[in-house]
Amino acid sequence: MTRFEELLEGKVAGELSPDENQEFSALLVVAENRRAFATHQQTVALLAGVERYVPSSSFTEEVLARLPDRRSRPLRNVWDLLWATRVMRWNVATALALSLVLVVTALTWKALSGRTPVGSERHSIVTLFRFSLDAPGAQQVSLAGDFNGWRTDEILLADVTGRGHFAVTLSLKPGRYAYMFVVDGATWMTDPRAEAYRDDGFGNKNALVNVEVPTVADGDT
Amino acid sequence: MVVEALRCNSMASRASKEQGSTGCQVLIDARRESDPVDERAIIARCLAGERRAYSVLVERYKVLVHDLVSRMLGDTSDAEDIAQDAFVKAYLSLRDFRGESRFSTWVCRIALNRCKDVLRKRRRAPWTRLRHEEGPDVAEVPDDQETVVDSLERCEREARLQRALARLPVKYREAVVLRHIEGMDFHEIGRVLAIAAGAAKVRAFRGREMLRRILERDGALR
Numbered sequence: 001m002t003r004f005e006e007l008l009e010g011k012v013a014g015e016l017s018p019d020e021n022q023e024f025s026a027l028l029v030v031a032e033n034r035r036a037f038a039t040h041q042q043t044v045a046l047l048a049g050v051e052r053y054v055p056s057s058s059f060t061e062e063v064l065a066r067l068p069d070r071r072s073r074p075l076r077n078v079w080d081l082l083w084a085t086r087v088m089r090w091n092v093a094t095a096l097a098l099s100l101v102l103v104v105t106a107l108t109w110k111a112l113s114g115r116t117p118v119g120s121e122r123h124s125i126v127t128l129f130r131f132s133l134d135a136p137g138a139q140q141v142s143l144a145g146d147f148n149g150w151r152t153d154e155i156l157l158a159d160v161t162g163r164g165h166f167a168v169t170l171s172l173k174p175g176r177y178a179y180m181f182v183v184d185g186a187t188w189m190t191d192p193r194a195e196a197y198r199d200d201g202f203g204n205k206n207a208l209v210n211v212e213v214p215t216v217a218d219g220d221t
Numbered sequence: 222m223v224v225e226a227l228r229c230n231s232m233a234s235r236a237s238k239e240q241g242s243t244g245c246q247v248l249i250d251a252r253r254e255s256d257p258v259d260e261r262a263i264i265a266r267c268l269a270g271e272r273r274a275y276s277v278l279v280e281r282y283k284v285l286v287h288d289l290v291s292r293m294l295g296d297t298s299d300a301e302d303i304a305q306d307a308f309v310k311a312y313l314s315l316r317d318f319r320g321e322s323r324f325s326t327w328v329c330r331i332a333l334n335r336c337k338d339v340l341r342k343r344r345r346a347p348w349t350r351l352r353h354e355e356g357p358d359v360a361e362v363p364d365d366q367e368t369v370v371d372s373l374e375r376c377e378r379e380a381r382l383q384r385a386l387a388r389l390p391v392k393y394r395e396a397v398v399l400r401h402i403e404g405m406d407f408h409e410i411g412r413v414l415a416i417a418a419g420a421a422k423v424r425a426f427r428g429r430e431m432l433r434r435i436l437e438r439d440g441a442l443r
Contacts, residue, residue, distance in 0.1 A: 001423055009426050036433075042442045043433045047401035050379050052284055053291035055301055060279045063308045067272050 004033055011037070012044055126171040127211045133157065133181045133191065136164030143168060145179025145206075152182045174213045178206035260324045267315055279308050282325045285403060286332050292398045293336040295387040303339065307332035322412045329403075329413045333395055340391060378441065385435040393428030400425040 001009070007024040010016040016024060028034050056062075135141050143155040147170065157166035166181075178198065181189045190197065194207030266274035286307055291300040311318075311328045318327060386394055392414075399410045400421075410421040436442045 001426060005426060005430075009422065039433050039437060039442045040429065043429055043436060044401060046378065046382055046436070046441070047397070047429075047432075050382060050402060052288045053297050053300065055283050055287040055304060059283050059287070059301065059305065060276050063279050063283075063305050063312075064272060064276055066305060066309045067275065067312050 003027075004036075008037060008040060012040060125213075126173050128169055129172050129209060129211065130167060130169045131157065131179070131181075131191070132165065132167035133183075133189065134165055135181075135183050135189075138164060138166070138183045140184055141166040142182045142185070143170075143179060144182055146177040147172060147179070152185065157181075172209075172211045174211050176208060176210045178208055180204075180206055261320050264315055264318060264320075264324070267312065275308075275312055278324055278328075282328055283308075285325060286328055289329060289398060289403055290332050290336055292383070292386060292402055293333065293391075293395060294339060295383060299339065303335050304332060307335055310335075323409075326409055326412045329399070330415070333413065336395075337391060381436070381439055381441045385432055385439065385441070388435055389428055389431055393424055393431060396421060396424035397428035397432060401429070 004024075004027050007016065007020055007027065010020060011024055028037060131143055133141055141157040141159075142152050143157060144150045144152045148154050155168055155170070157168040159166050178200075179191070180200070181191060183189055188204065190205050191207035195210065196208040197205040198208055200206045260278065263274050263277050267278075283304065287300055287304040290304045290307070291297045294300060294303070307328055310331050311324070314331075318324070386397065389397065395414065396410060399405045399413060400407070405413070407418040407421045407425070410425070411418040414421060414424075416424075433442065
């Protein structure tokens with residue numbers, strides 16, 4: 001602001017000291033300054049004389065109606081906390097940190113999930129295994145082995161064709177089992193189609209079946 | 222032009238009817254009642270959940286805020302809603318009010334920020350202004366003390382002034398309105414606009430200088 005403008009502003013506000021008033025009067029000798037002062041005064045008068053826009057008579061009541069209830073309501077506060085929309089401010093560092101957290105979480109999850117389910121499957125998954133023996137003329141064929149404590153009267157094979165082809169299906173957990181067929185309750189017979197054998201200590205060979213972890217769901221001896 | 226003048230007249234007559242005095246007097250009375258200590262007590266009651274206590278503050282400053290918003294936007298159609306909005310926002314932020322300035326300063330700042338948002342939107346979509354130019358109060362009767370001609374002349378003057386104000390850049394318009402219409406001192410204007418008192422003084426002067434030139438060109442000044 002020029003000196004004249006400063007004094008003009010002071011004059012309009014009625015804040016000039018006697019000295020400043022004198023200085024201002026001296027500047028008014030210039031016609032341009034006189035005109036500026038006169039029109040500024042008119043402008044100020046015009047501004048000061050305007051009527052105020054008055055709000056409606058219901059203004060205050062309408063404001064009060066729009067106010068929320070401030071009384072403390074814990075549940076309401078929790079609800080607001082959960083559902084209130086928020087503006088998230090991002091920067092590269094935040095994005096990198098969040099990405100790191102997500103990667104670590106994913107890797108940890110993968111590592112944990114790689115162990116637990118398989119371990120539980122090992123305990124819960126069983127394999128259906130079909131044992132069969134051709135014994136034409138036999139009346140009864142049973143199966144005895146590690147899986148049933150070598151009891152001879154527990155697992156009976158059925159002659160499904162009526163032509164001496166006896167068979168039974170067992171559900172076995174993963175493991176290696178030795179077994180023998182017992183024909184007519186007296187004759188112990190080794191499975192001729194077993195995948196492996198081992199000595200039974202009585203001069204015969206026990207058949208062996210190896211039940212793998214879940215790759216083979218069904219088998220037939 | 223005539224429509225604007227009559228609409229302006231309706232505002233003046235409504236002011237007189239509802240307040241029993243002119244708006245200027247209302248403002249002066251409101252300012253005289255303004256007491257920061259009293260305000261802090263009212264605000265404490267509001268924060269304690271007593272919503273009715275807030276009506277004291279709204280009553281005290283509604284003319285100031287409503288007029289400020291009307292002058293800034295150049296019309297009254299949205300002013301009521303925006304002024305109410307400013308009071309609601311101020312209420313919602315009462316906990317943040319530290320009492321370093323008057324409540325009026327604070328609510329004026331909120332109202333001005335809201336006005337700037339509206340003006341920014343209008344600049345992007347100027348056709349929305351059309352809606353604001355519908356005047357519902359054309360048939361209002363002028364004051365008893367004033368002849369119809371006087372009333373039309375006065376309102377035409379005000380309409381010219383309002384149009385001239387609307388042509389000022391916002392930062393000068395707000396300084397001129399706060400200084401010369403709302404009657405604030407430069408310290409208070411500085412607090413409302415978040416600038417130094419000296420800067421407020423310069424803005425008010427520059428704004429008035431621009432306004433003076435516009436009015437001169439329009440033939441409103443002799």
